[in-house]
Amino acid sequence: MLECTPKEPLPKDARTTGSINPIKTCQPVGALYAALGIHGCLPHSHGSQGCCSYHRMALSRHFHEPAMASTSSFTEGASVFGGAANLKTSIKNVFAIYNPEIIAVHTTCLSETIGDDMPTIIKQSEIPEGKYVIHANTPSYHGSHVTGFSNMCKGIVSYLAESDGNPKKERANIFPGFTNPGDMREIKRIVTEMGVPSIMYPDTTGVMDSPVRKTYEMFPRGGATIEAIQDSGNSKMTLSLGAWSSDEAAATLQSKCGVPGVPLRIPIGVKATDDLIMAVKKGFGVDVPEPLEVERGQVIDTLIDIHYQYEGKTVAVFGDPDIVIPLVEFLITMGMIPKYVLTGTPGGKFEKIVNGMLEEAGIEGSRVKAEGDLFDLHQWIKEESVDLLIGNAHGKYIARAEDIPLVRVGFPVFDRAVHPLMPIVGYRGCLRLIEMISNVLLDRRDRDCLDEDYELIL
């Protein structure tokens, strides 16, 4: 497995170009996912059909759910003469055949390179009364799938959110960031538990974790309704979770409708969850209810009880910046040593933030890289290994090659079911992370130890 990866460190500058085993993919898949978080929405990919097929495939493999989307099906002609005709035909056909409430169009690198003018084409399209077509530009040669998610969130705000000019309602908007439906559900629960009404979007609960009902519903019962999204301009504040995935949308909503955005991290780990709860408490003047206090206390209790199972272990973490940053913080809370931290998504502030946290914790000798890839990580591990890998499913090859346990977190996790339904956010998410991490380390110990060291009670 991966035997072709050189054992020796590479000479300096031997590798400066391109990506080998990336930790990112392209914008449209994120935009498609975000669009699925609107109730009654059919995402539409404006480009050749291959991209759309790939994006649907990736989402279906991760969520084990249908991921519907239509495509402009460009062939060579459209690529030369522009895709306006294809998009107009698509919009007409989609409304006639599938009858969604809304079509959310995203571009691909093909339509971006041709320079199709989306707002104009949409304006010229036939849109039935009461239906909507929105769009986001998602050029794949810029950013990553996280950028695409962010761009679609921004598109949703700019097309739909409105302010009626009345005083703001005692209600929070939640921009949940590029997370699983299980996480979104948990975030909503926490805010509801505090007695604060909320509007979450995008909201893929009920869409990408929908139950089996014997009849297929092309537009499942979940997702944020268009009315709710429109009304979000009248909420008191926006909890913007994850700088990379949510901040732009929150800023747009702030300038468009005057709803202040509170930038927060995705609530992974104790501190980030505390921050979310404090923001809600401060923003709405509510008290933290007993059940949340109990949950928090259980996490701290567990951390104290079993810290020796993981404390001092070194770990390599990779994935999307909004997931990795709070995760690293939590690992530090656990007393673990994040030795290698990588994301594929560009953005210099990733390195600054992670290095800052490591420095504050007095952890030295770690390597942090934005725009990194798994080949980088593998090379580093060959120089000096770690006790644990945390990241998406692509890490399993390094895990096997170097015989290191892997805890799957983030996107994509193709090879595990149930995963997208189980939260890693909030205090409950903390417990789950602790459980996953300590279990693989214990399994590892049991597997490797001598017979005489194989014990029941640790």
Add this chain to the structure above:
Amino acid sequence: MTMTDVNIDEILAPMPDKVKKNRRKHIVKKDASAGCRPQIEANTRTVPGIITQRGCSYAGCKGVVVGPIKDMLTITHGPIGCAYYSWGTRRNKARTDDSTPPDQIYSTMCFSTDMQESDIVFGGEKKLAKMIDEVVEIFHPRAINICATCPIGLIGDDLGAVSKAAEERHGIPIIHYNCEGYKGVSQSAGHHIANNQIMERMIGTGTEKVDGKYVLNFLGEYNIGGDAWEIERVLEEIGYTVGSTLTGDSAYATIKNMHTAHLNLVQCHRSINYIAEMMETKYGIPWLKVNFIGIDATIDTLRDIAQCFGDKELIARTELVIERELAAVTPEIERYQKICRGKTAFIFVGGSRSHHYQFLLRNLGMEVMVAGYEFAHRDDYEGREVIPTIKSDADSKNIPELHVKPDTEMYRPPHLRLKMSQEKYDELVASGVLNEYRGMYPDMVNGGIMIDDANHFETEELVKVFKPDLIFTGIKDKYVTHKMGLPSKQIHSYDYSGPYTCFRGAVTFAKDVAHSLSTPAWKMITPPWEQSITEQR
């Protein structure tokens, strides 16, 4: 409703007129009494806005054909996505062997030039050249593939020039594919582009002759779930040598020498018939359409192959192996038949599987009511005899045709390759054994439906009409099917099972299908509080 009552026009009724008119031509009902084969429209553009299952030319070229060549390092030239999605998603198993040590296997890795905005503006040739230099220095591959994606064609990077210059710098073959996603109308264009380059740049460049009395190449077999390995096991037990597979567990090192084989076996006709034909013209190697999916189909195929060589000993050995394998699997198959018999299915997949699996399902007592291909041409449905009548349109004209001539040194007439007389060879051709494919239509059940580029809407409607027990499909439709309360099996990736080929594979498949049908959860979808009194136990 009986099968023959299906009213296709009624199914399509809600579509806009233009769409209806277009789609009508892609759907054909089998009517055995009609005598002639009806024409089906295929390999034409998908209607924009339709939820299609099709992919693109790049997916066909990199994803299906060249990506699995294990000892070649394949660089996708483009933004990150295309490379990312074709990374590890096809389960083309590969392993080390005499000619390919573990440190020469790259097929589980993903290489992308990861084009950024400035590269799109100023051109990506320099970046590509630099990446080639770097990967050569780091990995020392035997050969490199370069695959283009949509924006590359638009900005006009000259892959040929970059590859040629790099080839001179490094002294290894660097083969490029202009397989931009928008070319053609589906994956099919990419298969063709890949076939052309493999033919031009790989096959025939080696000098080693493959040892063996009967050397076969295996074309259009991608070793999903180990399919090719199971076939090879059986073939080798009979006494054949498999020179190379294209392209499952295949290596540049062996593809080079494919021209020395005696006979080409073609499993997936759609994705690889180009190479089969070109090898016939250039080297005189005849080809045989085979099908190792299904017990009866495997037996027929094994007998066909033996017949092609006409060696008595080989024929006897073939029968012996058939008998032995059959005895080993029959009791198990019978066990699963009890669950499967009488059930019906739909099957929608790529090039040839929608046809092949019908044989295996029949072995289990099941019938396929509706079958369709994502990216086939008319000949895949109607048989090769229609090829001369297929008009090429603008989209297919963009795919270059490669015209080959008999190779002055390496051509050996087909009958000599097969070690038989000209007359005997002519007889084999005339009887439709060699160089022939009859397509899916003759094997469809009467009243069944063939549907090209089936879309989501039609699938749902056809389910309402036929109420199948099981749908065989790819990942994009898999969970849709489950929500309908129907079991589904992925026939692209086998849901991480396999192999499904030959005798033992049939058992694995039978077990998987039986399990899909009988999983206890299907009976639990309605909760007890919603069941009527009589339903409650």
